[in-house]
Amino acid sequence: xxxxxxxxxxxxxxxxxxxxxxxxxxxxxxxxxxxxxxxxxxxxxxxxxxxxxxxxxxxxxxxxxxxxxxxxxxxxxxxxxxxxxxxxxxxxxxxxxxxxxxxxxxxxxxxxxxxxxxxxxxxxxxxxxxxxxxxxxxxxxxxxxxxxxxxxxxxxxxxxxxxxxxxxxxxxxxxxxxxxxxxxxxxxxxxxxxxxxxxxxxxxxxxxxxxxxxxxxxxxxxxxxx
Amino acid sequence: xxxxxxxxxxxxxxxxxxxxxxxxxxxxxxxxxxxxxxxxxxxxxxxxxxxxxxxxxxxxxxxxxxxxxxxxxxxxxxxxxxxxxxxxxxxxxxxxxxxxxxxxxxxxxxxxxxxxxxxxxxxxxxxxxxxxxxxxxxxxxxxxxxxxxxxxxxxxxxxxxxxxxxxxxxxxxxxxxxxxxxxxxxxxxxxxxxxxxxxxxxxxxxxxxxxxxxxxxxxxxxxxxxxxxxxxxxxxxxxxxxxxxxxxxxxxxxxxxxxxxxxxxxxxxxxxxxxxxxxxxxxxxxxxxxxxxxxxxxxxxxxxxxxxxxxxxxxxxxxxxxxxxxxxxxxxxxxxxxxxxxxxxxxxxxxxxxxxxxxxxxxxxxxxxxxxxxxxxxxxxxxxxxxxxxxxxxxxxxxxxxxxxxxxxxxxxxxxxxxxxxxxxxxxxxxxxxxxxxxxxxxxxxxxxxxxxxxxxxxxxxxxxxxxxxxxxxxxxxxxxxxxxxxxxxxxxxxxxxxxxxxxxxxxxxxxxxxxxxxxxxxxxxxxxxxxxxxxxxxxxxxxxxxxxxxxxxxxxxxxxxxxxxxxxxxxxxxxxxxxxxxxxxxxxxxxxxxxxxxxxxxxxxxxxxxxxxxxxxxxxxx
Numbered sequence: 125x126x127x128x129x130x131x132x133x134x135x136x137x138x139x140x141x142x143x144x145x146x147x148x149x150x151x152x153x154x155x156x157x158x159x160x161x162x163x164x165x166x167x168x169x170x171x172x173x174x175x176x177x178x179x180x181x182x183x184x185x186x187x188x189x190x191x192x193x194x195x196x197x198x199x200x201x202x203x204x205x206x207x208x209x210x211x212x213x214x215x216x217x218x219x220x221x222x223x224x225x226x227x228x229x230x231x232x233x234x235x236x237x238x239x240x241x242x243x244x245x246x247x248x249x250x251x252x253x254x255x256x257x258x259x260x261x262x263x264x265x266x267x268x269x270x271x272x273x274x275x276x277x278x279x280x281x282x283x284x285x286x287x288x289x290x291x292x293x294x295x296x297x298x299x300x301x302x303x304x305x306x307x308x309x310x311x312x313x314x315x316x317x318x319x320x321x322x323x324x325x326x327x328x329x330x331x332x333x334x335x336x337x338x339x340x341x342x343x344x345x346x347x348x349x350x
Numbered sequence: 351x352x353x354x355x356x357x358x359x360x361x362x363x364x365x366x367x368x369x370x371x372x373x374x375x376x377x378x379x380x381x382x383x384x385x386x387x388x389x390x391x392x393x394x395x396x397x398x399x400x401x402x403x404x405x406x407x408x409x410x411x412x413x414x415x416x417x418x419x420x421x422x423x424x425x426x427x428x429x430x431x432x433x434x435x436x437x438x439x440x441x442x443x444x445x446x447x448x449x450x451x452x453x454x455x456x457x458x459x460x461x462x463x464x465x466x467x468x469x470x471x472x473x474x475x476x477x478x479x480x481x482x483x484x485x486x487x488x489x490x491x492x493x494x495x496x497x498x499x500x501x502x503x504x505x506x507x508x509x510x511x512x513x514x515x516x517x518x519x520x521x522x523x524x525x526x527x528x529x530x531x532x533x534x535x536x537x538x539x540x541x542x543x544x545x546x547x548x549x550x551x552x553x554x555x556x557x558x559x560x561x562x563x564x565x566x567x568x569x570x571x572x573x574x575x576x577x578x579x580x581x582x583x584x585x586x587x588x589x590x591x592x593x594x595x596x597x598x599x600x601x602x603x604x605x606x607x608x609x610x611x612x613x614x615x616x617x618x619x620x621x622x623x624x625x626x627x628x629x630x631x632x633x634x635x636x637x638x639x640x641x642x643x644x645x646x647x648x649x650x651x652x653x654x655x656x657x658x659x660x661x662x663x664x665x666x667x668x669x670x671x672x673x674x675x676x677x678x679x680x681x682x683x684x685x686x687x688x689x690x691x692x693x694x695x696x697x698x699x700x701x702x703x704x705x706x707x708x709x710x711x712x713x714x715x716x717x718x719x720x721x722x723x724x725x726x727x728x729x730x731x732x733x734x735x736x737x738x739x740x741x742x743x744x745x746x747x748x749x750x751x752x753x754x755x756x757x758x759x760x761x762x763x764x765x766x767x768x769x770x771x772x773x774x775x776x777x778x779x780x781x782x783x784x785x786x787x788x789x790x791x792x793x794x795x796x797x798x799x800x801x802x803x804x805x806x807x808x809x810x811x812x813x814x815x816x817x818x819x820x821x822x823x824x825x826x827x828x829x830x831x832x833x834x835x836x837x838x839x840x841x842x843x844x845x846x847x848x849x850x851x852x853x854x855x856x857x858x859x860x861x862x863x864x865x866x867x868x869x870x871x872x873x874x875x876x877x878x879x880x881x882x883x884x885x886x887x888x889x890x891x892x893x894x895x896x897x898x899x900x901x902x903x904x905x906x907x908x909x910x911x912x913x914x915x916x917x918x919x920x921x922x923x924x925x926x927x928x929x930x931x932x933x934x935x936x937x938x939x940x941x942x943x944x945x946x947x948x949x950x951x952x953x954x955x956x957x958x959x960x961x962x963x964x965x966x967x968x969x970x971x972x973x
Contacts, residue, residue, distance in 0.1 A: 140374035143364050144607045148371060152607050156378070159659030172691050185365050213659070215378050328362035328441070 128165035128175075128196035131203065132226045133210065134350070138187040138336075139217040146181040153178075157195060160209040165196035179230040180302055180340065183309055186238075188337035189221075192230070226350055234343035235283070236302040238310045243293035244323055244331035251321065252289040252296075258320055259284045259298065265312055265319075278316075281308040283345065297338070299345055310335045356443050357451025363437040371608035372400035373434060375426075375448030379604040379657070381413070382449055383423040389533035392416055392459040392525070393447045393494075395427040397472040398885065403428045404604070405612035407666060408500065409463060414600035415522040422529050425449040426604070427460075429476045432883070438479060445480040454480035457494045458532060461525070462513075464502035467862035468855070468884040470509050473498075474877035477512070484874065486514050486560055491543055495532070497525075503557075504635050505815040505922035508865035508873060510559035514543070515550050518925055519588030520621075522598050524555050551582040555589035558582075562924065564867055570908065572866060572919040587926040588635075593965040594621060594642045599650050602657040614662035614695075615654045617647060619679070623668040624950035624968055625700075626957070627725070628736045628818035628941050629767065632668055634934075635816050635927045637959035639950055641966040644675050648682045655692060662693045670696045671703030672951070674968075680711045702743040706750050720751045723762035726770075727777025733944045734769045736818075736937070741781065745788050752792040758803045759785055765833045765850070766811040766825035768941060775833055779840035782806050786845050805847040808837065810856035814863050815922040816929060818937035821914040824860045826907075827853050854892035858884070860910035861899075866921040869909075872902040928959035 137149070144152075154174050157164050166172040179192040203223040211219050259282050267276040281301035288295055300308040314333055317323040325331045340349040354362075357375065364370035385391065394413060396403025403409065409426070416424035425447035430438060438445065444453040454460050460482065462473050474484055477496070483489045486496065498506055499517040506516050517524050528550055535541040535549070551558040561582055565573040577584055591597040599618065606613065622639035623632065642650075651663055663683065667673065683694055694712050701722040724744050726732045732739060748759055763778050782804050789802040810830055813822045825833070830853035841848050862869070876898045883889040899906045914920065916935060923931075933956060940947055947955050950968040954960070960969035 140361060140376045141607070143370035143374050145371070148608050151609065152605065155605065155659035155661075157659070158661070159657065161656075166691060184370065213378065215376055217376060328366075329359070332362060 128198050129200070130194055130196045130225065131206070132192055132194050132224055132350075133207070133220050134222045134224075135191050135193070135218060135220045136187075136189045137182065137191055137218045138189070141215075141217040142182075142187045143184055145184055146178070149182075150176065150178060153193060156210060156213045160206075160213040162195070162206055162209060163197055163199045163201060165198050177230065180233055180236065180307075182337065183311065186310060186335045186337060190337060190340055194230075224350070228349060231304065232342050233340045233349050234301070234303050235299040235341040235345050236337055237285075237297060237299050237339040237341070239336045239338050240296050240298070240310060240313060240333060241293055242296075242314075242317070242323065242325075242333045244325055244333075247289060247292075247294050247323070249289040251323070252287055252294045254321055255294060255296065255317060255323075256284060256287040258316060259287070259296075259313065263316055263320075265316055267312070278308055278312060281306050282313070299341065302340060303343075310337075355451035356446035356453045357448070359441065359443045360434075360438065360446065363434070363441065363443075366437055367433045368431070369401075369608060371606075372428070373430065373448075374607075375451070377604045377606055379602050380426075380449055381417045381424070381604075383417075385423065385450060385452070388423040389421040389537070390423075390458045390529040392422065392424040392461060392529060393427050393454050393457045394424055395429075395454070395460055395462050395476060397429050397462055397464075397469040397476050398883075399431055400428040400606075401608065401610045404606045404610040406463065406465070407612075407616045407618060410600055410603055410616075411598065411618075412521050412525060413604070414602075415598040416525055416529070418598060419526050419530075421533070422526060423449075425457075427454055427476075429472045429883075430479065435475075435479060445476060455482050455494060459497055459529065460494045461497045461499065461517075463500040464498050464506065464509075465500050466885060467502055467508075467859050468890070469502075470862060470873055471876050471881045471884050473509065474512060474873060475882045478877070484512055484877070486511060489514070489543070495543075495546070497528075501632065501635065502863075504631070504925055504927055505863065505865075506557070506559075507867050507921040508862050508869035510867050511870040512873075513559065514547060516557040516559070517589075518555050518557050518586050519927075520591050521589070522591055524553075524589045528553060528556060548579060548582070551579075554583075555586065557586045557925065559867075571915070572921060574919060575924050585924060585926045588928060588962075590638075590928075590962050590964060591621075591640070592963050594640045595646045595965070601650070601653040603654065605658060612664070613660075614664050615651065615658060615660045616664050616666045617651050617654070618642070619647060619665050619667040619670060619673050620966075621667070622959075622967075624672050625669055625738065626736050626818075626937065626947055626949060626955065628734075628937055629725075629764065629811060629814070631814040631817050633817075634929045634957070636668065637928050637957060638962060638964045638967045638969050640964040641674060643966065644679050644682050647679055651683060652686070655690060661691060662695060663687065664695045664697055666697065668698060669700055670698045671700050671708070672949075674951070676703075676708070680708070684711060700739070701747040702739045704747040704750060706754070709750060709754060720747075720756055720758075721760040721762065722747060724781065725762065725764050726767060726774060727763065727779070727781050728774045730944050731767060731770060731774040731777070733946050734941045735767055736941070736946050738946055738949065741784070744781070745784060748785050748788050749792055752789050752802075757789065757800045758805070760805040760807060761785070763806060763808045764811045765808050765837070766830055768811070768819055768822045769944070770833075772833075772836060775837050776840050778806060778808070778837055779846070782841070782846045783843060786843060802845055803847060804845060805849065806841075808834070808848070808850040810851055810853050812856050812860045812863060815920070816927050816934070818934050818941060820864070820920070820934065821916060821938065823913040824857065824910045826911055827857060830856070852887075852890075855890055857906065857910055858890075858892065858895050861906045864909050864914075864921070866909075869904065872898050872904050875902055928957075928962045930958035933957045 207223040283299040286297040503516040620641040793799040
């Protein structure tokens with residue numbers, strides 16, 4: 125038997141689809157691929173399952189421009205056709221941007237770049253400066269993990285690249301650790317802004333924040349993961 | 351606040367609620383139209399959560415059937431869970447439809463499917479969240495027409511005051527028809543609510559409660575239903591689709607992102623039921639039986655597999671093994687489903703039709719257990735309810751299951767059935783014991799055999815309109831409690847697990863199922879006191895209901911515990927579901943004699959539903 129050919133798809137998940145959990149994404153993507161008529165490889169056994177692996181899970185409430193999944197093909201199909209077919213089986217807020225072959229393993233992803241936009245009462249340039257200070261100095265937060273809550277200094281997992289007040293809100297860009305051992309959920313930055321600087325998001329129509337995962341990198345923080 | 355649609359506004363709240371995917375819409379397969387290019391808009395509302403509503407096949411069919419018409423647009427709405435309700439109320443966001451995000455109150459029609467009585471408080475709460483006046487008589491000319499349908503509409507009297515119109519029977523053709531009539535009237539400048547409802551009442555298959563006055567006798571029973579106009583029918587005959595092969599069936603589904611209750615292809619094989627179980631409403635109101643052909647079913651299954659990507663096809667009907675070509679259908683589907691890695695499941699199998707051959711074909715075998723419904727513990731009572739299965743049938747079916755390696759069986763029973771004695775109740779425990787014994791008989795000498803589990807799940811009998819038992823009294827709570835304890839005392843084998851339904855829930859269901867228009871103030875009051883999601887254990891509260899009834903001067907026992915006289919006018923006499931009252935009466939008297947009747951495949955029993963016509967019916971084969 126010919127070895128099933130592994131292929132990788134890069135996709136975005138934005139808008140209302142930021143509220144679809146990772147588990148739900150896995151289940152629906154299986155159907156999307158089936159619906160698209162992709163000759164995808166199934167695991168063997170009593171209950172065959174479509175073999176589908178995702179990169180870094182995305183938390184509910186975070187949008188992303190750089191998500192990935194791997195499948196394997198049991199028969200050849202043009203990569204462009206795979207992309208077109210799956211996209212036809214998806215909606216506007218989730219579309220494949222590229223389909224290709226790759227040697228890189230998902231475990232090589234070490235950093236993810238996020239763009240966070242905060243709009244709230246009382247934000248200005250000096251609050252932006254304070255936020256910049258906050259994220260570049262030791263920052264102890266209560267981090268939830270399977271083994272319980274822990275006090276952790278998350279500063280080593282934050283690499284702040286940009287933090288400015290513009291257009292009535294604060295925009296910040298940061299690389300956060302995406303390593304499986306030290307994965308930092310961007311929501312911790314929001315929580316820290318609240319607990320340390322009192323930035324609140326109470327009235328959802330006046331005060332809100334959005335998070336977009338823009339890019340993922342290897343451990344050198346320079347090489348883009350693909 | 352910027353200029354947001356209600357849905358866009360609601361999206362700002364999604365970080366604050368659990369399961370936000372319930373409210374986002376945007377699923378693959380949803381139908382978006384240009385609202386300026388359609389003549390009438392319909393919001394199809396399921397008065398429970400998204401996960402339950404999205405699992406309903408009826409809505410999927412009607413959603414497609416309305417949207418087939420390019421000049422009509424049907425969208426979906428669900429009742430928000432309490433956390434989202436709190437947010438919507440806090441920020442004054444009216445309930446919206448998922449596709450356009452527009453407020454329900456801006457639609458031409460808001461339809462509710464009424465699948466169970468305990469959704470009534472949710473219907474009111476949903477209307478309230480939509481900013482639509484609850485009472486039909488309080489709605490102005492600019493408000494949508496509120497239309498109900500589904501099984502509870504066969505006796506919708508307790509909620510009649512809240513609805514403008516009910517669609518009686520099958521809606522695939524009826525709903526587009528009434529929407530077109532509405533659009534025609536609007537465009538011709540002839541529309542007023544009163545004129546529209548008057549014409550709807552004449553259309554056939556539509557019940558407009560406000561067009562009928564109800565009078566009562568001194569003893570509180572119903573005297574008469576009097577039409578307000580001479581030109582509207584005294585009785586509303588339900589609509590049916592005559593030829594199921596030609597009926598609309600969706601070739602695509604809206605695909606939920608979040609997990610729903612029935613997340614699979616549901617293929618409707620036939621409508622109606624040949625069995626005449628005397629407690630069963632569905633078995634009567636969906637008559638006559640109309641089957642689809644194997645060829646059409648195969649085509650529909652293939653189309654849905656392609657457009658959905660689901661890996662399971664559930665063959666759904668009231669009693670799937672009664673489909674006249676069940677073997678042929680399974681064989682035809684299996685020609686391609688195995689290669690496509692699609693499982694077939696048969697969720698409603700009668701135990702007397704359960705064979706090794708059928709079991710080998712289907713994927714239900716993958717689960718470790720099987721479910722059967724003998725309903726009663728003794729042959730006498732099974733005969734009285736016309737279940738037409740014997741103990742031998744059950745033990746044979748269990749034997750087949752055990753031989754195939756199963757060790758779990760679930761059995762459904764009912765307590766409080768008419769003519770039931772304590773002997774019948776003890777019979778439930780004895781039957782379960784013999785199932786356990788059968789397991790050890792089959793597994794004799796097998797090394798490493800597991801212990802069996804026989805679960806008996808016991809519901810309480812609820813007298814339902816349009817059944818042979820519609821006149822019967824329900825047992826009181828005290829009597830049901832005594833019976834539940836009695837059964838518990840008869841079970842002394844740890845391999846038998848005993849579950850029973852909350853009798854208090856069944857009492858409220860009985861009141862609402864056989865209720866009349868005098869219950870409306872109680873429902874309104876229940877809503878005002880914040881009662882909702884009564885079908886959910888964590889929200890149902892019987893003492894709250896009792897308090898409401900008491901405060902409204904309503905005696906719930908009048909509706910639940912009273913034997914209705916055979917000559918009384920019934921609240922649901924206004925509806926003609928096809929099956930006639932004489933047949934139901936005959937069946938009631940057969941029950942008292944513990945006499946069974948034939949099923950439609952054997953012999954016509956003259957229920958009357960054949961007057962409605964239909965293709966591929968058993969009626970036509972008998973004729």
